[in-house]
Amino acid sequence: MSELFNEVDEDLRRERLKNLWDRYSLLIMAVAILIVVGVGGWRAYSYLEGKKSAEAGAAFDRAADLSEQGKHAEAEAAFSKLAAEAPAGYRTLARLRAAAAAAARDPVAAVKMYDEIAADRGVAITEQDLARIRAGALLMETTAYDALLPRLESATTITGTYRHSARELLALSAWRANNPVATRQWLDMIANDGETPASLRTRAEALQALLPPVAKS
Known part of the structure; x- marks a missing residue:
C-alpha cells in the first residue's frame, strides 16, 4: 500500500513540475539567458577597464619620465591628456602633475590649475589640500600673508593630511610679513602636534629663534 502512495505522490510531483514548466519555461529561459549575458558583459567590462588602466599607467610613466628629463612642456601636455581621457583613478593625479610641469614655465598658470583642483568638489579633500599647498608654495614670494591665509x-586642521606643510608655509609667510604674533601661532601649532615630522620641527625651532622675545606683562 505504501508503494502505491509513493507512486501516486511521484506522479503528482511530476504533474506539478510539468505544469510549472509549461507556465514558466519562457521566463526561466529568459532569466538564464540574462544571467549568461550579464556575466559575459561584466567580464568584458572588467577586461576593458583593466586594459584602460594598464594603458593609462604606462602613459603616466612616460609622462613622468618626460618631467624627470626636464621636458616640462611635453610632460604637461601628456599629463593634461591623461587628465582628460584616463580612468578616474588617474585623472586627479595627472592634473596635479600637469600643474607641477606648468610651474616650470608659468607659475601663474600653474597656480590657476591648482586652484581649479582645490575648488573641484569631485576631488577628494586630501588632493584638494595638496593642490592648495602647492599653489601656496608658488605664491609665497609674491603674496601677502593676509591673502595666503584664506588659501591655506x-x-x-588636526585632521588635514598636509597640515604640517600648510602650517609651515603660513609661519614663513607671517614671518616675512613681520607679524610675530601670527608666526608664533603657527610655530606653536607645529611644536604641539605630536605627528610633526622631525625635519619640519627642526626648521620651526630655527624660525622660532629668530622671533623677538615675548613681552612680559
Whole structure:
C-alpha cells in the first residue's frame, strides 16, 4: 500500500513540475539567458577597464619620465591628456602633475590649475589640500600673508593630511610679513602636534629663534 502512495505522490510531483514548466519555461529561459549575458558583459567590462588602466599607467610613466628629463612642456601636455581621457583613478593625479610641469614655465598658470583642483568638489579633500599647498608654495614670494591665509587655513586642521606643510608655509609667510604674533601661532601649532615630522620641527625651532622675545606683562 505504501508503494502505491509513493507512486501516486511521484506522479503528482511530476504533474506539478510539468505544469510549472509549461507556465514558466519562457521566463526561466529568459532569466538564464540574462544571467549568461550579464556575466559575459561584466567580464568584458572588467577586461576593458583593466586594459584602460594598464594603458593609462604606462602613459603616466612616460609622462613622468618626460618631467624627470626636464621636458616640462611635453610632460604637461601628456599629463593634461591623461587628465582628460584616463580612468578616474588617474585623472586627479595627472592634473596635479600637469600643474607641477606648468610651474616650470608659468607659475601663474600653474597656480590657476591648482586652484581649479582645490575648488573641484569631485576631488577628494586630501588632493584638494595638496593642490592648495602647492599653489601656496608658488605664491609665497609674491603674496601677502593676509591673502595666503584664506588659501591655506582649511588645510591646517588636526585632521588635514598636509597640515604640517600648510602650517609651515603660513609661519614663513607671517614671518616675512613681520607679524610675530601670527608666526608664533603657527610655530606653536607645529611644536604641539605630536605627528610633526622631525625635519619640519627642526626648521620651526630655527624660525622660532629668530622671533623677538615675548613681552612680559
